[in-house]
C-alpha cells in the first residue's frame with residue numbers, strides 16, 4: 001500500500017445565544033411545543049418581511065475578531081434557494097458574496113508540544129431550518145418550525161488539518177473561545193455546535209488535493225474521531241482498488257460506526273444564490289467595531305499566563321479551571337474574597353468536578369456563589385469546621401447555595417477544639433477499646449486509626465481530628 005496523507009477542512013455551524021430569532025421576534029428557547037415559536041416571517045408566509053437582529057451581527061463580529069478574521073465592513077445577505085419541507089421560504093437567508101468575516105486563523109497546541117495555525121476561510125451568518133420528524137411506523141412526517149430562523153454562524157476552515165487530533169484541538173479551541181464570548185453554549189450533543197468533516201486523501205508528497213466527501217451528523221468528539229478513521233480507510237480502499245472517490249455528502253451512523261451517501265455534493269451554482277432584496281446591506285462603522293473589540297474578554301490562553309504569574313498554582317489546575325469561563329470566573333471571585341488560590345483551585349478541580357460528574361452537569365450550570373465557597377474555606381482554615389463537615393456543607397451549597405454559617409449553627413456542626421471536652425471522650429474510647437489499645441502498645445501503629453475513628457464517631461464527626469490524634473498519643 002502507498003503512503004497516504006489525510007486532508008481535512010471543517011464547516012462548523014454554531015447556534016447563537018440570542019433570545020430571539022435572526023429575522024423576527026420569535027423566541028429561540030429550546031423545547032417548546034412544536035410550532036409555538038413561530039410567526040409569518042419564520043414560516044415563510046408571502047408578504048412577510050425580515051428584520052435583522054442586531055445582536056446576531058455583534059456575536060458574529062466578536063467571534064471573527066477572536067479568531068483573527070478581518071471584518072467585512074459592508075456585508076449583505078443572499079438567498080440560497082432549495083426546495084425542502086424544513087425550509088418554508090424555499091430559500092435560506094445566508095451570505096455567499098460578502099460574508100461578515102474572512103481570512104482568520106485559530107492556533108492550536110498539539111500533544112507533542114508543537115503549535116499549528118488552522119486558517120479560517122470565512123464566517124458567515126445564516127438562519128437555521130425547521131426540524132422534520134419522520135414517523136416510519138405511521139408513515140408520516142411532521143415539521144416543527146421552532147428552529148426555523150434561529151441564528152447561526154458557519155465557520156469554514158481551510159483544508160489545513162491532517163488528522164483527528166488536529167481536528168479535535170481546533171474544535172476544542174473554537175468552542176472554548178465562543179463560550180468565553182457567551183456567543184453560544186456550543187453543545188455538540190444538543191446540536192448548538194455542529195461540525196461537518198470534509199475529508200480527502202492523497203499520496204504523500206502530492207501537491208494536489210484528492211476528491212473530498214463531507215460527513216455530517218457528528219454529535220461528539222469521539223464520533224468525529226471514529227468518522228475520520230472510517231472515512232480515511234474507506235477512501236484509501238477505493239483508491240487502492242483502482243477506483244475513484246465520489247464527491248458527496250455522507251451521513252455518519254455512530255452506533256453502527258459507518259457512513260452512507262446522502263446526496264451528491266451540490267455546487268454553489270445549484271443553489272442559484274442571489275442578494276436578498278428584502279434586507280438592506282449592513283454597514284459596520286468604526287465605532288461599532290471598536291465597541292465589540294473593547295468588549296472582548298480575556299481568553300483562555302491569556303488567562304493561563306496570568307494565573308501562573310498571579311496565583312502560582314500548578315499548570316494542571318490552571319488548564320482545568322480555564323477550560324470553562326464559568327469555573328474561571330468562580331475561581332477569580334472566590335480567590336478575591338479569601339486570598340487562598342490553591343485552596344480554591346482544590347475545591348474546584350476535585351469536589352466540584354466530582355459533583356458535576358455525578359450529577360451529569362456542565363460547569364456552566366453551577367449555581368453556588370463564590371461568597372459561600374470562600375466562607376467554607378475560611379471556616380475550615382480557622383478550624384471552625386473540620387474537612388468532612390466542610391465537604392458536607394459544600395454539597396449543600398452546590399444544591400441550594402445555603403448560608404454556611406447558618407447551616408453550621410442550625411446543625412451544630414462547629415468543630416470541637418476544646419481539649420477538655422475532647423479529652424473526656426478520648427479517655428472513654430480508650431477504656432472501651434482495650435484490644436486496640438493493647439495492639440497499639442504492642443507496636444501496631446495502625447490501631448490508632450481505629451481509635452481516632454471511634455472518637456470522631458462519638459463526637460458526631462465534629463472533633464478536630466489533629467487534636468484527637470495528639471490526645472490519643474499522649475494518653476496511650
Ligand code: ADP
Nearest residue numbers: 007008009010157158159198199200209210212
Ligand atoms: P463548497 O463551497 O463546495 O462547500 P468549499 O470550498 O466551501 O466548498 O469547502 C468546504 C470545506 O471543505 C472547507 O472547509 C474546505 O476547507 C474543505 N475542503 C475543500 N477542499 C477539500 C479537499 N480536497 N479535502 C478536504 N477538505 C476540503
Ligand code: ZN
Nearest residue numbers: 024026039042
Ligand atoms: Zn418568527
Ligand code: MG
Nearest residue numbers: 011154156268
Ligand atoms: Mg461551503
